[in-house]
Amino acid sequence: MKKDDCVFCQKPKNEWILKNQLAAAFWDINPVNPGHLLIISQEHHSNYFDLSAAELIAVNQLLKKAKLFLDRKYHPDGYNILINNGHFGGQSIMHCHIHLIPRYKNDGLFMPKNKSLK
Numbered sequence: 001m002k003k004d005d006c007v008f009c010q011k012p013k014n015e016w017i018l019k020n021q022l023a024a025a026f027w028d029i030n031p032v033n034p035g036h037l038l039i040i041s042q043e044h045h046s047n048y049f050d051l052s053a054a055e056l057i058a059v060n061q062l063l064k065k066a067k068l069f070l071d072r073k074y075h076p077d078g079y080n081i082l083i084n085n086g087h088f089g090g091q092s093i094m095h096c097h098i099h100l101i102p103r104y105k106n107d108g109l110f111m112p113k114n115k116s117l118k
Contacts (some may be wrong), residue, residue, distance in 0.1 A: 007093060008095040012042060018062060022041060022078045023039055023042060024062070032099075033109070034100065041096050044095055047086060047091065070102050080100075081098060081099070
């Protein structure tokens with residue numbers, strides 16, 4: 001079911017970059033880096049833990065498809081996959097969404113210290 005007051009439920013389908021039967025992907029309006037995508041369940045669920053088994057599969061399949069799409073379009077050096085759950089987990093829009101954030105060498109974002117990354 002869709003919610004009338006949910007910005008992701010009301011997202012126009014012509015803004016979807018990728019989709020499958022149960023999930024959709026579109027550009028984040030406040031991207032961390034070029035190519036930052038959000039992957040959502042097409043039905044309204046407040047967070048990741050509310051997704052059905054079929055929706056989990058669909059979201060994961062779309063996440064992989066989105067990664068290949070971004071590889072071709074932006075050629076990033078790596079990725080972050082981020083899921084915030086609940087207000088105190090950092091979630092600001094209460095519709096399950098996964099951030100796929102391309103990372104680029106020297107992008108200035110936090111990176112764990114790893115001597116092998118030189």
